[in-house]
Amino acid sequence: MTQEQLLTLINSAIAFGTVIMLGAVGEILIEKAGNLNLGIPGVMYLGGIGGMIAAFYYELGGGSSPVTGMLLSFLCSIVFAALGGLIYAFLTITLRANQNVTGLTLTIFGGGVANFFGASLNTLAGGVGQISVPVTSSAYRAYTSLGYLGTIGRVLFAHGFMAYLAIVLAVVMRYFLNRTRAGLNLRAVGENPGTADAAGISVTKYKYLAIISGSAIAGLGGLFYTMDYIKGTWANDGTIEGLGWLAVALVIFATWKPVSAIWGSYLFGFVYWAYLYIPGLSRRTLELFKMLPYVITLIVLIIVSLRKKRENQPPASLGLSYFREER
């Protein structure tokens, strides 16, 4: 492998990793509050299409400022994903619906909304063909002149701002969960809501806030995918759903630690793209090679359950609804 190829591989691994890192960091926050949200793929879809809709109508109306388009789409993406999270939160917390079933429904719904608008935005607006938002996308993909600086520059600085935002969010999430009072309370809610309730922590409030903000963060993964990864276009090929499930897998891989999700996501990206650079792979064996991220996750899942180390376990009440009068 030449140096040039290695560079390309590392950069595609980082871009790929950023998508699932954002999804995983959002899901970690939600799972720490005791909710297993299988709606993450749907939420990422909603985040992606939310940003796309805002950018599309901004550019359709003649908007030409990349920064304005970026801000609008960023905001709209967060609102869409948070609304998806709100539906899930209302059903699972207030109405105590089953979390897994509600999450799967959110994935169906989010995928439906996103792919519907992705395919019909142009028709609805009276145009034809593929949608594309080059102006807004350019703001997401811009990087500083340091990005042209030799090998190091091209690895460290040649990414859109969201690649760095994802790392910052992961680090902040670690600080929040492990070093703040609110984070401690949140973890208490996820481990044992009954005890947390008795200690005067509002279980409902913490769960709602965690799910809504976690969904907003996960939705940014979808936004990064549409605006940066596929350069401001839309494809109804189900990729976001696959990436969303990988984000759920990454949470296990990182054993619920946001900072481990950083290197874990890059590793997933590396393994995902490595097949391009392995000589002698036929089209058939290539497909087997693409199994690797999932097989690795499976092995980690098994090892974690075999070793039973306390700090690597999922939150104790993950997946259960809480009702004060039912204890």
Add this chain to the structure above:
Amino acid sequence: MSTVERSGHEPFIRMSKRGEMLPAGKAWGIRVLGFFLSLVVSGVVIIAISGLNPAAVFATMATGAFGSAKTSWVTIRDAMTLLCIAVGLAPAFKMRFWNIGAEGQILVGGIATAACMIYLKALPAPLLMLVMILASMIAGGLWGFFPGLFKARWNTNETLFTLMMNYIAIQLTSFFVATWENPYGSNSVGIINMQKKQGWLPNLFSQGYNGDYGWNVVIVLLVTLVMYLYMNHSKHGYEIAVIGDSENTARYAGIRVNRAYVRTIVLSGAICGLAGFVAVSGASHTISTSTAGGRGFTAIIVAWLAQFNSVVMIIFSFLLVVLQKGAQAIASAYNLSQEVSQIMTGIILFFLLGSEFFVNYTIHFRGKKVAS
């Protein structure tokens, strides 16, 4: 739950578990009400998006699902496949084993079926059919065996395990699609045994193939019936119910919980594998990564909302498939995207999930006396 009036602190609205179960009629009344509300909401959404006349929309939907004998058969066929998956998932879910790996189990069942069609086409037709059924069930059962074993032995999280197994199955499917591709370079298997139709499930009511899907109905309804008997009138079925209610109780009662876990999930996977057979031999006659097409997830919702009741599962399977076909008809008639059907499915399921709350809980407003 206390009935003491604390007027100063009483919240405006509070909820409590119903003292006794609602009568079945009333409970279903609530669910049906929820369903109609969801139709209203999704109707409003469709009209808001497309500006169409609702009556015309619903008429188009009906034509889409039952417009001709052919479309009706396709609707029935797809409902049966969905039902088969839901029936397979029900025992696992009743035991609180979250098998979300039906997608993968369907795919490996489909791969096994396709492999038999390709490599064993020289066998006499009835024997080939039998081999295909067995192979698909073994493949699906194997796909369920691993998560079941690890869950029983080391309490490995089965939701995440089965989820990963889905993706391994998808890649395996891609591998076999590349192996069997026809014509070369098309990256699809094409229709298998197009000429002599070996391994195709024949018509039940007439000669030939694809005229009706009677055999699909017979196979799936038979599985549903056997499963109903197994769940409600066998020792195994009873064990599943006890474990689902409380694992500790089951252990105390001397049920071998670990063995029941593995046995049930293998059975669950085997029936999902059979659904793969029905989808490949009885419908598409090809295999691709979209053979399962999300139905493994939809079926979970069917089984859960029906509370694992066989008759209700039949109704829900039809309901969802009719809605999907209808929504697809709207999409093509009014030049909208097909995904409108997913949006509708999502809205309806949200409402049905929400209505379960009103079946199990009551709401008290401030100031109202609590009836004793």
